[in-house]
Amino acid sequence: MSRPKPQKRATVHDIAAAAGVSRGTVSRVLNGGYVSAEARAAIEAAITDVGYVPNNAARTLKMRRSQAVAFVALEPHSLFLDDPNIGAIMLGANAALSLADHQMVSLVVESARDTERVARYLSGGFVDGAIVVSARTRDPIIKVIADLRIPAAFVGHPPELSDSIPFVGIDNVGSARSITARLAASGRRRIGMIAAALDRDSGLDRLTGFKNALGTEFDPSLVADVPHYDYGSGVKGMRLLLEREPAIDGVFAASDAIAAGALEALREAGRSVPGDVGVVGFDDSTWAVRCQPQLSTVHQPAKELGSFAAQLVLRQLAGEQVEHHGELLDTPIIWRDSA
Amino acid sequence: MSRPKPQKRATVHDIAAAAGVSRGTVSRVLNGGYVSAEARAAIEAAITDVGYVPNNAARTLKMRRSQAVAFVALEPHSLFLDDPNIGAIMLGANAALSLADHQMVSLVVESARDTERVARYLSGGFVDGAIVVSARTRDPIIKVIADLRIPAAFVGHPPELSDSIPFVGIDNVGSARSITARLAASGRRRIGMIAAALDRDSGLDRLTGFKNALGTEFDPSLVADVPHYDYGSGVKGMRLLLEREPAIDGVFAASDAIAAGALEALREAGRSVPGDVGVVGFDDSTWAVRCQPQLSTVHQPAKELGSFAAQLVLRQLAGEQVEHHGELLDTPIIWRDSA
DNA sequence: TTGTAAGCGTTATCAC
DNA sequence: GTGATAACGCTTACAA
Numbered sequence: 001m002s003r004p005k006p007q008k009r010a011t012v013h014d015i016a017a018a019a020g021v022s023r024g025t026v027s028r029v030l031n032g033g034y035v036s037a038e039a040r041a042a043i044e045a046a047i048t049d050v051g052y053v054p055n056n057a058a059r060t061l062k063m064r065r066s067q068a069v070a071f072v073a074l075e076p077h078s079l080f081l082d083d084p085n086i087g088a089i090m091l092g093a094n095a096a097l098s099l100a101d102h103q104m105v106s107l108v109v110e111s112a113r114d115t116e117r118v119a120r121y122l123s124g125g126f127v128d129g130a131i132v133v134s135a136r137t138r139d140p141i142i143k144v145i146a147d148l149r150i151p152a153a154f155v156g157h158p159p160e161l162s163d164s165i166p167f168v169g170i171d172n173v174g175s176a177r178s179i180t181a182r183l184a185a186s187g188r189r190r191i192g193m194i195a196a197a198l199d200r201d202s203g204l205d206r207l208t209g210f211k212n213a214l215g216t217e218f219d220p221s222l223v224a225d226v227p228h229y230d231y232g233s234g235v236k237g238m239r240l241l242l243e244r245e246p247a248i249d250g251v252f253a254a255s256d257a258i259a260a261g262a263l264e265a266l267r268e269a270g271r272s273v274p275g276d277v278g279v280v281g282f283d284d285s286t287w288a289v290r291c292q293p294q295l296s297t298v299h300q301p302a303k304e305l306g307s308f309a310a311q312l313v314l315r316q317l318a319g320e321q322v323e324h325h326g327e328l329l330d331t332p333i334i335w336r337d338s339a
Numbered sequence: 340m341s342r343p344k345p346q347k348r349a350t351v352h353d354i355a356a357a358a359g360v361s362r363g364t365v366s367r368v369l370n371g372g373y374v375s376a377e378a379r380a381a382i383e384a385a386i387t388d389v390g391y392v393p394n395n396a397a398r399t400l401k402m403r404r405s406q407a408v409a410f411v412a413l414e415p416h417s418l419f420l421d422d423p424n425i426g427a428i429m430l431g432a433n434a435a436l437s438l439a440d441h442q443m444v445s446l447v448v449e450s451a452r453d454t455e456r457v458a459r460y461l462s463g464g465f466v467d468g469a470i471v472v473s474a475r476t477r478d479p480i481i482k483v484i485a486d487l488r489i490p491a492a493f494v495g496h497p498p499e500l501s502d503s504i505p506f507v508g509i510d511n512v513g514s515a516r517s518i519t520a521r522l523a524a525s526g527r528r529r530i531g532m533i534a535a536a537l538d539r540d541s542g543l544d545r546l547t548g549f550k551n552a553l554g555t556e557f558d559p560s561l562v563a564d565v566p567h568y569d570y571g572s573g574v575k576g577m578r579l580l581l582e583r584e585p586a587i588d589g590v591f592a593a594s595d596a597i598a599a600g601a602l603e604a605l606r607e608a609g610r611s612v613p614g615d616v617g618v619v620g621f622d623d624s625t626w627a628v629r630c631q632p633q634l635s636t637v638h639q640p641a642k643e644l645g646s647f648a649a650q651l652v653l654r655q656l657a658g659e660q661v662e663h664h665g666e667l668l669d670t671p672i673i674w675r676d677s678a
Numbered sequence: 679t680t681g682t683a684a685g686c687g688t689t690a691t692c693a694c
Numbered sequence: 695g696t697g698a699t700a701a702c703g704c705t706t707a708c709a710a
Contacts, residue, residue: 091416
């Protein structure tokens with residue numbers, strides 16, 4: 001029992017036959033070239049008549065261009081389920097690609113099986129380039145993409161091995177330093193941090209920024225180290241901090257989701273925010289305005305990250321040699337009510 | 340200044356030349372056919388030697404199969420940014436497709452421009468089938484897909500016009516009825532609902548289920564009608580309900596996000612949950628366990644919806660005539676602490 | 679078991 | 695302006 005072939009569809013050949021012209025002429029009206037008004041009319045009539053739809057595979061084979069760009073999400077589980085940013089990044093990338101008449105196709109890499117299949121897909125000509133959102137560095141597919149020499153761009157810190165691939169990201173160290181400094185400037189004396197995902201660049205960098213801001217005031221016992229950027233981790237981290245230092249009066253949470261969890265833990269401990277404790281987050285995601293009080297946080301321009309990465313790929317596709325290999329986007333501090 | 344063609348890559352022809360055999364033999368080792376051990380060895384050596392990577396466009400053109408299935412997300416803005424389910428549905432679909440060695444490519448339809456481009460993409464042979472997650476019915480692309488006669492499946496209620504396309508969903512009416520009944524059975528007398536997205540089937544159906552459960556007890560003034568399935572709407576809806584009926588002691592929220600918002604509004608009004616007011620949600624999303632107290636809710640099997648939809652497409656691809664056109668998955672009630 | 683050759687649907691290069 | 699014709703890289707009868 002073999003798989004049935006899809007029904008046969010009308011081709012350029014059929015149009016040509018129906019319109020009484022040659023395939024070349026048909027192709028010319030399809031792609032825009034010199035063709036007489038009458039021929040054009042006849043062909044256009046024939047096109048709708050036979051119900052023609054172009055075959056992308058054939059066109060790609062001939063043109064060596066698919067007009068498609070992949071959006072590769074590594075670690076999609078944590079990305080899609082915990083991180084509210086990935087959706088915005090996707091949408092930003094799609095908008096930019098759409099404007100340039102490119103189709104964004106997003107691929108999910110969750111298993112070893114996926115890694116291999118996606119690698120084949122990327123290398124097979126179905127896409128002209130790739131945007132990679134890498135939650136964690138050192139994913140096997142990163143090497144694959146570098147080896148493929150396909151026009152690509154990373155969102156987030158680029159893994160060490162592929163400095164040939166441009167990226168766009170944010171200054172995690174600087175942003176963390178700024179918001180911590182601002183928190184300190186509001187008069188807080190005992191400031192702690194709920195640090196998350198220290199196995200990722202972003203997590204590590206935010207901790208570094210925190211240390212930088214505090215300088216000699218920095219107290220390692222006021223850092224709670226939690227695994228993920230999620231709400232539950234925030235609750236646990238805050239409880240830990242309260243236990244270690246009841247006099248704590250300021251907290252930098254490594255993400256808004258964590259900050260939201262921290263708010264919950266503070267509420268259960270009977271502390272008022274921002275009265276007793278000032279809390280700041282990171283991301284300016286939907287969490288930030290869902291909380292009570294709303295979070296003061298670092299705005300992460302997710303949409304812009306996506307569209308910038310798309311531009312990076314499009315420029316390479318246009319033959320431009322992308323010069324500076326990394327770009328950091330601005331992350332304004334949004335000061336709301338939680339600190 | 341025309342776009343540069345990508346560098347030339349090794350082809351089957353090159354392998355054949357390097358191994359001193361014909362293209363046919365090379366193809367045979369690539370696809371698994373009779374070939375002598377020595378020829379096989381020589382060819383495999385040549386493959387790695389010349390750095391061969393197969394050209395999918397050519398293969399698809401010949402085979403009329405891309406081994407790819409599209410995952411089309413309509414209204415991605417609300418879907419990706421507000422709805423925690425879409426990620427899980429995607430992951431479920433991807434896992435199922437991956438097992439069948441198909442590549443899931445997800446496409447986002449956000450603008451009219453997108454609609455047209457995606458329609459071209461779907462019809463052009465880049466994918467063998469499509470899974471459509473339609474937040475709202477009557478999206479223009481739905482007709483396109485129906486007309487395309489490409490193997491497809493919907494997640495969620497199928498729009499009226501395309502009863503030719505199978506779907507998988509949940510029984511929103513029944514689920515809403517069940518959880519409302521259970522809430523009533525816990526002794527609540529004045530039960531209200533925060534109804535959302537009444538322009539969608541899901542929203543309407545959940546309201547219907549609520550009415551059904553209450554029967555003659557149903558009081559239209561205890562329904563707050565909000566636009567979206569999000570936290571903010573929950574806060575507003577609950578405030579409205581409290582204003583209209585201070586004696587309210589039970590609330591069915593149309594989604595977990597809404598329930599979370601309702602909890603916030605109840606807290607600010609000084610009502611205890613579940614003491615003064617019992618609250619139930621819908622979805623069993625990440626919200627449900629982030630709340631304090633954790634939500635009693637209807638479990639929506641998002642991952643399974645995705646994988647079922649994938650199966651629906653795969654079965655059509657295998658030539659099977661998909662018989663019953665709609666399947667509803669179970670939605671067990673998860674009873675936690677909020678009621 | 680292997681080679682040959684045709685053809686998938688398109689676009690592009692030529693003559694006319 | 696338009697019509698032949700040759701690719702693009704691959705698979706697959708059919709011969710050998």
